[in-house]
Amino acid sequence: MRDATILTGFLGSGKTTLLNRMLTQPDFPASAVLVNEFGEVGIDNALLRFSTERVAVLANGCICCAVREDVEEAIRLLTEQEEKSEIPSFGHLFIETSGLADPARLIQTFSASPVLRSRFKLRCVAAAVDATLGAETLNRFDEAARQVALADTVILTKTDLMEEGRSVGPLLNQIQTVNPGVRTTIAHPQDLPDTLVQHLLGNAGPDPRDPAIAFMRGSSADGRLNIHHLLDTGISSFCLTLSETIDWTAFGMWLTWLLHRHGASVLRVKGLLNVAQCGGPVAFHAVQHMVYPPEHLDHWPTEDETSRLVFIVKDLDPALVERSLQAFNRLTRVEARYAREWTRHKDIGAGSTVRGRPIRRPSTPRWMR
Amino acid sequence: MCGLCAALNAGRAWTDTAGRPQFSNAGRPIRTSDERDRLVRLVNGVLQYYGLTVSDWGGSSYMVANPAGQNENVYALTGIWESVDKLLAGRKADPLDESLIKILEKLASPRNENA
Numbered sequence: 354m355r356d357a358t359i360l361t362g363f364l365g366s367g368k369t370t371l372l373n374r375m376l377t378q379p380d381f382p383a384s385a386v387l388v389n390e391f392g393e394v395g396i397d398n399a400l401l402r403f404s405t406e407r408v409a410v411l412a413n414g415c416i417c418c419a420v421r422e423d424v425e426e427a428i429r430l431l432t433e434q435e436e437k438s439e440i441p442s443f444g445h446l447f448i449e450t451s452g453l454a455d456p457a458r459l460i461q462t463f464s465a466s467p468v469l470r471s472r473f474k475l476r477c478v479a480a481a482v483d484a485t486l487g488a489e490t491l492n493r494f495d496e497a498a499r500q501v502a503l504a505d506t507v508i509l510t511k512t513d514l515m516e517e518g519r520s521v522g523p524l525l526n527q528i529q530t531v532n533p534g535v536r537t538t539i540a541h542p543q544d545l546p547d548t549l550v551q552h553l554l555g556n557a558g559p560d561p562r563d564p565a566i567a568f569m570r571g572s573s574a575d576g577r578l579n580i581h582h583l584l585d586t587g588i589s590s591f592c593l594t595l596s597e598t599i600d601w602t603a604f605g606m607w608l609t610w611l612l613h614r615h616g617a618s619v620l621r622v623k624g625l626l627n628v629a630q631c632g633g634p635v636a637f638h639a640v641q642h643m644v645y646p647p648e649h650l651d652h653w654p655t656e657d658e659t660s661r662l663v664f665i666v667k668d669l670d671p672a673l674v675e676r677s678l679q680a681f682n683r684l685t686r687v688e689a690r691y692a693r694e695w696t697r698h699k700d701i702g703a704g705s706t707v708r709g710r711p712i713r714r715p716s717t718p719r720w721m722r
Numbered sequence: 723m724c725g726l727c728a729a730l731n732a733g734r735a736w737t738d739t740a741g742r743p744q745f746s747n748a749g750r751p752i753r754t755s756d757e758r759d760r761l762v763r764l765v766n767g768v769l770q771y772y773g774l775t776v777s778d779w780g781g782s783s784y785m786v787a788n789p790a791g792q793n794e795n796v797y798a799l800t801g802i803w804e805s806v807d808k809l810l811a812g813r814k815a816d817p818l819d820e821s822l823i824k825i826l827e828k829l830a831s832p833r834n835e836n837a
Contacts, residue, residue, distance in 0.1 A: 602739070614814070630747065673823070683830035684830055685827065688760070
């Protein structure tokens with residue numbers, strides 16, 4: 354299983370320059386680079402492949418679940434050529450997206466494609482943000498805000514081009530507004546921080562997806578329903594805190610339905626949950642329709658043991674999301690009372706019909722269950 | 723796969739608790755049948771608003787039905803929501819529907835809880 358990194362960022366944010374600098378670092382592992390479009394800056398000393406965006410929609414027809422067929426095919430070709438020794442072997446795969454690409458589709462491709470899922474582990478989604486124009490771009494362009502919302506690490510580029518006396522502080526705050534708790538790093542013009550390189554390679558200590566760590570850094574996860582809106586993009590982020598324990602079955606039912614109905618609008622959900630069926634906290638992370646396996650932690654990162662869920666959404670009412678989650682969770686309180694009424698359809702047995710055909714006996718004999 | 727009806731089982735989903743040692747029911751491991759029973763109960767609790775029912779189909783899939791007698795057999799929780807859309811024939815079932823939330827809130831209100 355090899356590691357993969359997705360490098361995204363808006364048009365002109367300096368992705369290719371950043372990648373070029375990283376790949377020319379001494380001791381950098383042999384890497385294959387898949388570029389979504391022809392960049393203006395050549396990348397040397399690395400295996401390069403180009404792909405044009407081609408999207409395949411999955412069977413359920415949901416557009417936000419579309420997989421990037423071109424990427425899947427390009428990676429399959431790469432690995433086949435490597436196996437035949439036609440190209441040098443590589444230890445890491447970088448995918449540089451085009452400036453307007455939606456990284457969610459790429460992330461989804463890593464989850465949905467059997468070829469990619471079995472051979473590559475997606476370690477990091479990094480977004481490059483131009484320090485000089487980033488603030489305006491994030492407010493004006495939906496694509497840029499989505500790229501930051503879906504990133505594990507945000508890298509500020511072009512800090513050397515900033516006007517005298519201007520600081521990156523406001524932009525960093527804006528990035529935290531879009532994606533609370535996201536890791537942010539500055540790519541200095543002279544040297545790249547070693548930690549940044551390690552993060553992109555997925556070698557840094559804690560997993561960048563670890564919400565426990567993210568929450569400790571996050572400024573907005575302080576126990577209130579903080580709603581932050583970006584001006585023109587319709588994207589907002591908010592943190593829900595639930596004092597009651599969360600029933601995992603009810604939560605699963607609610608979230609699968611929410612993602613089914615509003616998957617394209619729910620850019621990201623991450624959080625730490627106090628689950629009724631578990632001893633310790635459960636770290637949870639989802640990107641659009643893709644839910645990562647929940648992670649069970651030994652201890653809470655702070656003394657506060659209430660469930661916290663960060664949502665990054667587009668055009669969804671945060672108050673309704675909170676009310677809906679609480680209503681579903683509280684359904685478990687009256688579950689016992691309505692048990693008979695809600696389970697009377699448990700077995701479709703003799704006398705009922707399936708697709709118009711009568712059932713003469715239950716599908717599976719009770720002794721076999 | 724079910725040897726009788728040749729139905730394939732759904733793979734493991736992130737919502738599954740049975741067979742995972744981290745999850746327990748008052749210290750006891752959660753059995754698949756108990757988990758499915760609970761899921762069916764809770765989903766029925768919500769879908770009664772739309773007049774739909776869900777039932778466990780032989781422990782391997784779920785049957786979603788509407789009052790007109792149309793049925794859909796699905797393997798996983800996510801499939802239930804796709805079937806709900808089909809069986810509602812154009813009406814969109816939505817967990818953020820305010821009238822549904824109001825009904826669920828009323829159902830789980832403290833007065834109802836203690837009744």
